[in-house]
Amino acid sequence: MSLHSKLKIEKCLLNTLYLAEIICQHRLTWGMASSCFSNVDEYGFERPQDFDYETYEDFMSEYLKVLTKRAKKWSEIMGEGKSLQRNITIKRYVRKGIPGEHRGLVWLSVSGGEDLKSIEPDLYQKLLQPPHNKQIADVIKTDLPRTFPDNIFFNNTENQQYQLYNILLAFAHQNKTVGYCQGLNYIAGLLLLVTKSEETAFWLLKVLIEKILPDYYTPTMDGLLTDIDVLAELVKMKMPDIYQHVTNIGLPWAVITTKWFVCLFAEVLPIETTLRIWDCLFYEGSKIIFRVALTLIKRNKSNLLACQDFTTLAECFKEITKDSIVLKCHDFMQSIFKVPGSLPGSTIIKLRTKISRQRAEQKENKLGR
Amino acid sequence: MASSINSTGNGYNFKVVLLGEGCVGKTSIALRYVENKFNDRHISTLQASFLNKKLTVHGKKVNLAIWDTAGQEKFHALGPIYYRMSNGAIIVYDVTDYDTFQRVINWVTELRKMLGSGICLAIAGNKVDLEKDRRVYTEEAEEFANKTGAMHFHISAKLNENIEEMFFQLTLRMIEHADLMEQKSTLSRTSSIRRNVVVVEDEAEETEPTKSSCCSVLPCMQVTDQVSHKHALITST
Numbered sequence: 001m002s003l004h005s006k007l008k009i010e011k012c013l014l015n016t017l018y019l020a021e022i023i024c025q026h027r028l029t030w031g032m033a034s035s036c037f038s039n040v041d042e043y044g045f046e047r048p049q050d051f052d053y054e055t056y057e058d059f060m061s062e063y064l065k066v067l068t069k070r071a072k073k074w075s076e077i078m079g080e081g082k083s084l085q086r087n088i089t090i091k092r093y094v095r096k097g098i099p100g101e102h103r104g105l106v107w108l109s110v111s112g113g114e115d116l117k118s119i120e121p122d123l124y125q126k127l128l129q130p131p132h133n134k135q136i137a138d139v140i141k142t143d144l145p146r147t148f149p150d151n152i153f154f155n156n157t158e159n160q161q162y163q164l165y166n167i168l169l170a171f172a173h174q175n176k177t178v179g180y181c182q183g184l185n186y187i188a189g190l191l192l193l194v195t196k197s198e199e200t201a202f203w204l205l206k207v208l209i210e211k212i213l214p215d216y217y218t219p220t221m222d223g224l225l226t227d228i229d230v231l232a233e234l235v236k237m238k239m240p241d242i243y244q245h246v247t248n249i250g251l252p253w254a255v256i257t258t259k260w261f262v263c264l265f266a267e268v269l270p271i272e273t274t275l276r277i278w279d280c281l282f283y284e285g286s287k288i289i290f291r292v293a294l295t296l297i298k299r300n301k302s303n304l305l306a307c308q309d310f311t312t313l314a315e316c317f318k319e320i321t322k323d324s325i326v327l328k329c330h331d332f333m334q335s336i337f338k339v340p341g342s343l344p345g346s347t348i349i350k351l352r353t354k355i356s357r358q359r360a361e362q363k364e365n366k367l368g369r
Numbered sequence: 370m371a372s373s374i375n376s377t378g379n380g381y382n383f384k385v386v387l388l389g390e391g392c393v394g395k396t397s398i399a400l401r402y403v404e405n406k407f408n409d410r411h412i413s414t415l416q417a418s419f420l421n422k423k424l425t426v427h428g429k430k431v432n433l434a435i436w437d438t439a440g441q442e443k444f445h446a447l448g449p450i451y452y453r454m455s456n457g458a459i460i461v462y463d464v465t466d467y468d469t470f471q472r473v474i475n476w477v478t479e480l481r482k483m484l485g486s487g488i489c490l491a492i493a494g495n496k497v498d499l500e501k502d503r504r505v506y507t508e509e510a511e512e513f514a515n516k517t518g519a520m521h522f523h524i525s526a527k528l529n530e531n532i533e534e535m536f537f538q539l540t541l542r543m544i545e546h547a548d549l550m551e552q553k554s555t556l557s558r559t560s561s562i563r564r565n566v567v568v569v570e571d572e573a574e575e576t577e578p579t580k581s582s583c584c585s586v587l588p589c590m591q592v593t594d595q596v597s598h599k600h601a602l603i604t605s606t
Contacts, residue, residue: 139441142392143391143392143413146411147412148412149410149411149412150410155410181441181443182391182413182415182439182441183415217443219443219446220446221443221446221447224446225446225447252450252453254447254450255417255450258417258447259415259416262415263415267412311419311434314419315419318416318418
């Protein structure tokens with residue numbers, strides 16, 4: 001794409017954002033609150049009936065300013081035409097949010113996906129050539145209509161479902177250990193919505209599963225079970241009262257947090273918040289998941305401690321992923337770097353090593369008996 | 370916690386877990402039973418969720434905590450976390466898909482191995498509204514259920530067929546089982562656990578009916594503790 005056309009797009013986007021903001025402000029003055037947002041969001045998700053338009057409008061009127069500012073900043077770096085270098089400035093930029101239209105390219109670039117792709121540029125096309133394993137194909141097909149049924153791109157057109165099928169099928173055939181695992185459908189689906197490119201989505205999925213995340217999706221789910229225990233351990237260190245409370249009530253951490261890890265907060269947190277988390281995930285790695293989880297728990301500490309029985313507590317853990325704190329993605333993303341306090345990568349590595357060793361020992365003991 | 374059988378007043382608390390391959394209709398069954406809703410547009414369940422249902426059986430109040438779980442085989446690793454301390458399990462298959470019945474066999478075998486006869490089982494063939502596409506023979510399913518001491522039901526969450534009946538029958542059986550354990554535990558001194566939470570498979574268990582029943586609060590708690598600890602060990606095996 002030429003620099004000229006890039007700038008044109010940027011300008012276009014800025015105009016749209018300004019326009020949207022002006023309309024919103026006008027509607028607000030005219031007392032038409034909550035009418036300027038359609039019941040489908042920009043990614044095609046139908047808003048639930050009880051969607052809180054007022055809170056969203058409050059948030060959006062502020063966030064549009066942020067978006068406009070970020071769009072301008074990013075258009076400057078992206079306009080240089082060089083590929084992105086990982087450095088402290090870019091890291092800071094990423095934490096403040098990547099504009100939607102750059103996401104695919106920036107994610108690919110900062111995560112090393114681009115390098116991976118350059119080794120085998122035609123891998124994706126090759127993988128789509130038949131024959132394909134029927135069993136895998138069938139399992140994937142089962143989940144297609146069950147992926148984002150509330151998204152107009154997935155429930156109205158066959159096309160997106162078909163593209164999603166291709167991505168998942170290709171991925172499963174080049175990683176036989178993982179194959180297809182539920183959760184990947186949401187991740188690949190969201191990647192597709194963001195990048196609008198099957199192939200880019202495939203490479204991003206590959207980078208996530210094979211480079212960024214531990215073994216979450218393998219048959220024994222060892223990496224997942226380990227990370228759930230790591231999170232529990234971190235809660236114990238940082239919020240012992242919460243840890244004790246959850247333990248007393250007897251709610252297993254896996255019950256609360258499996259989906260957080262497996263879907264990387266897709267289908268858990270509001271869409272824009274999820275994508276802002278993914279911005280950091282692609283740059284900084286899986287540690288970010290713990291930051292988000294700890295922030296969610298810490299900011300809702302008193303609510304959680306007030307729950308006196310199993311069901312209420314489980315319900316509360318679901319509620320905390322839906323409130324206005326998480327909707328305000330910009331504030332939320334700033335808070336994940338403050339609220340949980342210091343969280344060195346070395347701590348995570350140590351805990352992972354310790355816990356996976358314990359798990360291995362337990363397994364051995366079982367076999368020995 | 371949800372799984373203990375609470376005898377305060379004259380009520381019971383039971384934990385019932387829904388298990389079975391992905392897309393057999395576990396979420397739909399739970400939603401039909403608890404909220405009498407059916408939705409064609411379901412997302413696949415990845416996060417266990419809980420629904421509560423209160424009912425009265427023979428004048429006794431029963432609270433069912435129904436656990437809906439992720440079904441895909443990959444998530445089998447999480448199984449023990451879900452079924453731990455369950456009083457009952459409904460293992461669901463799709464009558465139009467024979468592979469899903471194979472999963473039922475695996476689940477039942479695992480549950481019997483881990484929890485013994487301490488858990489009441491119901492096997493459910495869902496989607497009987499699609500009878501013309503049936504791939505699982507009724508006789509085979511019923512025979513298997515019979516052999517493993519499980520009940521069997523033909524149900525449709527979509528048409529609301531037999532769902533209520535299934536939960537009711539399972540509840541009856543859980544009550545029966547709980548009362549039996551209560552009886553046993555009040556009989557022998559060591560098992561003064563008021564209601565058994567855990568039943569370690571123990572065929573040799575023969576108790577003479579004597580009529581002593583009393584337990585001070587303290588020993589009671591201690592014993593419960595020991596047993597649940599023992600149970601934890603067993604389930605993690």
